[in-house]
Amino acid sequence: MSARRFDAQRLLLARREEGLKQSDVARVVGVSAARVSAWETGRSLPDPEKLPRLAEAVGRDLDVLFPREGHPDLADLRADAGYSQVATRELTGTRTQGPVAAAENGQRRLAKEYEQGLADAYGVTVEALRRAQERSFGHAVPEPDEPAPTDVAPGGVTMLPTTIAGKITYLLEQLPGPLSDAEVAVRGNSRAGAQVLSEELVRGLRTGAVTDASDEVLGALADALDTTPLVFRSGDPGVQRVIAETLVLRNQVAAIAARGGEEEGLSAELLAFINKEVAKARAETAPHRDHPTSG
Structure with missing residues (x-):
């Protein structure tokens, strides 16, 4: 999993540069000011799906504020779209998050009927979703336009x-x-x-x-x-x-x-x-x- 890197100091500096209070950031993200304080002091880490709203709250690009090395897997795509795993139940029309959780854990691939809805919600193509899924199963899948890796x-x-x-x-x-x-x-x-x-x-x-x-x-x-x-x-x-x-x-x-x-x-x-x-x-x-x- 190529999770984004959270840097508490970078978040703190970005907020101060924008002249924002912790309560201002908290309001955009939908958490308490105390939670933002805990993130900025390193006492706790935000859930991955909170990072897009955090970047938005302090006026920074997500890839710049919380960079990621490598390509995203399914969990990364979901988090970048701001969805928790539980919230995917509405995207798949299922009673539980089981289908998405199983795919993210490399246990069982998504049924074809779920692919388009998830791709639309995540803001990617079905092909990009499938590439991310293969990474969740441990396969090093390159992006189409990148040079072929050679040794x-x-x-x-x-x-x-x-x-x-x-x-x-x-x-x-x-x-x-x-x-x-x-x-x-x-x-x-x-x-x-x-x-x-x-x-x-x-x-x-x-x-x-x-x-x-x-x-x-x-x-x-x-x-x-x-x-x-x-x-x-x-x-x-x-x-x-x-x-x-x-x-x-x-x-x-x-x-x-x-x-x-x-x-x-x-x-x-x-x-x-x-x-x-x-x-x-x-x-x-x-x-x-x-x-x-x-x-």
């Missing part, structure tokens, strides 16, 4: 991200041109010879809203992204390192070929050899698909 192995070799979402983002960046989720789906289905991918499924896997998939889906996805299914299926660091090195080599060869090759000291014959070996290595590492036989 550097000994020798300075870039390693692949560890999550499916991170790998998809990384692989998309290695392609010569951008591909939309719909284009990835069409390309994967065409190469797999079957309707395996959909735009919604690709988007879910890319954003981290969907964190697992069948071998068939991952195989089609690998085909669409010009790589081997081992990129998704193998957790062996050695295999991942080889794949990362191959991607780097492939991009270097493509860049040289685009410039004609000769100016880099590479003959057309050598370029043809490199391309052939890379293609052969990819074919040898790809698993054989079983096809139905006649008779």
Whole structure:
């Protein structure tokens, strides 16, 4: 959980800078002045859902006054919207806060029927809600627009991200041109010879809203992204390192070929050899698909 950091001194200084009394802040937040005093002196901590109103009361941005490192999980989204866990009963239309509590504790995911209502109340999209939910279950899910996390192995070799979402983002960046989720789906289905991918499924896997998939889906996805299914299926660091090195080599060869090759000291014959070996290595590492036989 990436809870916001509460700093009593920062709150105290912000209130004084605005010329406010503790009773003024208390009135906005809906607590007693004594409670505000306890927060400012560090005798107690405010509940996370009180922080948005506190920031509002002293005229400060929530992210500036109470910063958070990392991405929010479900409990963080709820708190940032100013809801207590008990208050979510009205959002889900249930008698208890059980559905939300179970999801926040990583015990049971939210039913689809609750997602839109909670997303609207929290001021986020359903996809953002699902990403936050996966974090509540212990999965490190990146935001769609952030760079894919990578590690550097000994020798300075870039390693692949560890999550499916991170790998998809990384692989998309290695392609010569951008591909939309719909284009990835069409390309994967065409190469797999079957309707395996959909735009919604690709988007879910890319954003981290969907964190697992069948071998068939991952195989089609690998085909669409010009790589081997081992990129998704193998957790062996050695295999991942080889794949990362191959991607780097492939991009270097493509860049040289685009410039004609000769100016880099590479003959057309050598370029043809490199391309052939890379293609052969990819074919040898790809698993054989079983096809139905006649008779």
